[in-house]
Amino acid sequence: MGRQPCCDKIGLKRGPWTIEEDHKLMTFILNNGIQCWRTMPKFAGLLRCGKSCRLRWINYLRPDLKRGAFSEIEEDQIIELHTRLGNRWSKIASHFPGRTDNEIKNHWNTKIKKKLRLLENNPITQQPLDKKQDKKELEMYPNSQNEHEKVNGKFQVLEGSKGDHRNEVVEKAMSSQSEISSVHLINSYEIMSRNMEMEMLMTSLENASQTCSSFSFQGSFRPIGSSSVEQWVQSMMCWDGINYID
DNA sequence: AACCGGAGCAACCGCTGCGCA
DNA sequence: ATGCGCAGCGGTTGCTCCGGT
Numbered sequence: 001m002g003r004q005p006c007c008d009k010i011g012l013k014r015g016p017w018t019i020e021e022d023h024k025l026m027t028f029i030l031n032n033g034i035q036c037w038r039t040m041p042k043f044a045g046l047l048r049c050g051k052s053c054r055l056r057w058i059n060y061l062r063p064d065l066k067r068g069a070f071s072e073i074e075e076d077q078i079i080e081l082h083t084r085l086g087n088r089w090s091k092i093a094s095h096f097p098g099r100t101d102n103e104i105k106n107h108w109n110t111k112i113k114k115k116l117r118l119l120e121n122n123p124i125t126q127q128p129l130d131k132k133q134d135k136k137e138l139e140m141y142p143n144s145q146n147e148h149e150k151v152n153g154k155f156q157v158l159e160g161s162k163g164d165h166r167n168e169v170v171e172k173a174m175s176s177q178s179e180i181s182s183v184h185l186i187n188s189y190e191i192m193s194r195n196m197e198m199e200m201l202m203t204s205l206e207n208a209s210q211t212c213s214s215f216s217f218q219g220s221f222r223p224i225g226s227s228s229v230e231q232w233v234q235s236m237m238c239w240d241g242i243n244y245i246d
Numbered sequence: 247a248a249c250c251g252g253a254g255c256a257a258c259c260g261c262t263g264c265g266c267a
Numbered sequence: 268a269t270g271c272g273c274a275g276c277g278g279t280t281g282c283t284c285c286g287g288t
């Protein structure tokens with residue numbers, strides 16, 4: 001007789017996570033912490049198995065995740081670690097704070113492997129042949145080598161006075177044609193979100209302002225179609241009431 | 247405009263190792 | 268010592284997007 005499944009899969013949802021599910025999981029973890037993945041979905045009101053919740057949190061929702069393309073330095077490090085450790089992705093990932101094993105594994109399989117193969121086939125130049133991607137990125141972000149390095153700045157509203165800063169945050173995000181990529185409210189009410197829809201952000205901020213007299217706000221924004229990332233970051237840094245924190 | 251193929255990546259599956267009774 | 272249940276890990280799958288024809 002085989003091993004019992006990790007959970008009763010009948011009636012459980014599979015496939016891509018919705019924003020609502022993300023929100024439920026995140027809120028639950030932030031309020032209760034991580035104790036038992038198996039029972040978590042039930043208490044969080046999710047029709048998912050614990051394994052799926054764990055994966056979603058680790059690979060996507062965790063607030064300390066570093067998003068964006070891998071730098072040349074990171075790639076070199078991955079190659080070096082891979083020659084020493086082999087396919088032990090979690091071990092490799094432990095050398096890169098904010099990166100997940102899944103992310104590194106995918107990057108290895110889709111980019112690095114190919115790059116190394118091309119290098120092997122092109123020993124004279126010792127240069128990667130596929131420069132297409134680099135060129136494309138350079139065209140999109142002429143002032144930035146790595147879009148996310150520049151964009152993932154953090155902004156903080158100190159001693160926010162309820163709705164004032166809440167509106168400020170939302171208006172600024174909307175006027176700058178941005179999507180919220182990460183929001184972190186601290187103090188007595190805590191919530192985080194990644195790729196949160198504007199409507200949901202409003203609700204979260206509303207809840208926050210109801211449950212505490214003052215709160216601080218930390219977040220990062222990612223511009224949509226901004227021609228100059230640096231310019232955009234500069235404009236955010238000048239935002240009254242928001243302190244740019246390194 | 248429609249189709250196709252490749253790239254990228256999120257999510258799943260099944261195995262392993264560990265802690266505990 | 269053994270078996271069970273769990274979290275974690277690595278391989279794989281399948282969906283989405285995008286560029287080329």
